[in-house]
Amino acid sequence: MTPCRKPGPNEVLIKVVAAGLNPKDWKWTKSRGQDCAFNAEDDITGIIESVGSKVFEYKPGDRVVAFHRMGEPSGAYAPYAIAPFSTTFHLPPNISFEAGAGLPLSSMTAAIALYQALQIPLPNTPGKKDLPLLIYGGATAVGAFALQLVTLSNVGPTITVAGSGIDFVKSLNAADHIIDYRKGNVAQNIITALGDKKLHHALDAVSGKKSHEPIVEALLNSGGGEINMLDPPEEDYKWPNGVKFTRTFVASAYAQKHAHISQEQADADGEFAYFFYRYMTYLLAEGKFKPHPHEVLPGGLDGIAGGIQRLFDGKVSPTKLVVRIADTPGL
Numbered sequence: 001m002t003p004c005r006k007p008g009p010n011e012v013l014i015k016v017v018a019a020g021l022n023p024k025d026w027k028w029t030k031s032r033g034q035d036c037a038f039n040a041e042d043d044i045t046g047i048i049e050s051v052g053s054k055v056f057e058y059k060p061g062d063r064v065v066a067f068h069r070m071g072e073p074s075g076a077y078a079p080y081a082i083a084p085f086s087t088t089f090h091l092p093p094n095i096s097f098e099a100g101a102g103l104p105l106s107s108m109t110a111a112i113a114l115y116q117a118l119q120i121p122l123p124n125t126p127g128k129k130d131l132p133l134l135i136y137g138g139a140t141a142v143g144a145f146a147l148q149l150v151t152l153s154n155v156g157p158t159i160t161v162a163g164s165g166i167d168f169v170k171s172l173n174a175a176d177h178i179i180d181y182r183k184g185n186v187a188q189n190i191i192t193a194l195g196d197k198k199l200h201h202a203l204d205a206v207s208g209k210k211s212h213e214p215i216v217e218a219l220l221n222s223g224g225g226e227i228n229m230l231d232p233p234e235e236d237y238k239w240p241n242g243v244k245f246t247r248t249f250v251a252s253a254y255a256q257k258h259a260h261i262s263q264e265q266a267d268a269d270g271e272f273a274y275f276f277y278r279y280m281t282y283l284l285a286e287g288k289f290k291p292h293p294h295e296v297l298p299g300g301l302d303g304i305a306g307g308i309q310r311l312f313d314g315k316v317s318p319t320k321l322v323v324r325i326a327d328t329p330g331l
Helices: 023-030 104-117 141-153 166-172 186-194 212-221 250-254 263-285 300-312
Strands: 011-020 043-051 063-067 080-084 088-090 129-136 155-162 177-180 201-204 225-229 243-247 294-296 320-324
Touching (some): 011 063, 063 080, 063 104, 141 155, 186 212, 201 212, 212 225
Parallel strands (some): 294 320
Antiparallel strands (some): 011 043, 043 063, 063 088
16 A cells, blocks of 8 residues: 655654554544544554654664654554654653554543643653542543653652542552542542642643633642642633643644643643653663553444444543454455
8 A cells, every 4th residue: 555645854654553443533533524534543553664864763674653743644544553652752662553543643642631731740750759640531541641750750749530440550550549430529639638748730631611610629728839730621611720731732742732731832832742752662661660551343344333432421441442454344
């Protein structure tokens, strides 16, 4: 099969082995109208086919993971895909293509939220830090990756909120306190878990219509702080005095600005993503960071529609859905 196109000077062409599905896929398509479905996926694992003229880190035959530029052609739902070399990293031999396909978007979202927005100390900063942190949605891919990273950063106490995926969250052994939102009184349970500690940093990995409310209550009880979200709440919501809102939109990993950050911050996020993706290769190879649990959908590319519907219906937790291109009938 002929590749989609040649890579640009700072791009790589990848023969796709597996692609990971994300809720972003249906959100992106839905926001552009029902007749506008397209190759929206950005999580790629595969083999380097060719590289652009300015690419020096990769060569044909390398096993890689890559984050495709969102909204652009040549995405992961195809036999070949294009990605920036800056958001590409080596896949170590101990990680399968299928497991790696769930990494790029969600892991970098967690990393940018923690280290760029909330300014949590980086993992290679020695010493235990007395820095209480709340991660709402510990069973989501972003939340679970954030919990792993926070453990590497050696900060705490860490409090997380989860529901049906609570057993998985416990298996991570990465949170000091796990709160089941299904039992109610989430804000008060967060406050109780804190004891005499003060909470000033929170990541809302769910970013639902009401998920910010108990977080804000807990922050205000500690005198205020910052909440980082993946999607902002309803447009007419007014943040109370003492609560700072920041948003993480992972396109800043390739220095793309958005409504909530400046170009200067986007450029800084792009540089951060360059080195942190490469650091992730080391973490994966050493077993210090693990991919999210995954499920391979049957039928390769033919299984995408059903998988996206499951994501839309909220029936996927705590699992990343993945397709293997080679499983596509007749391809």
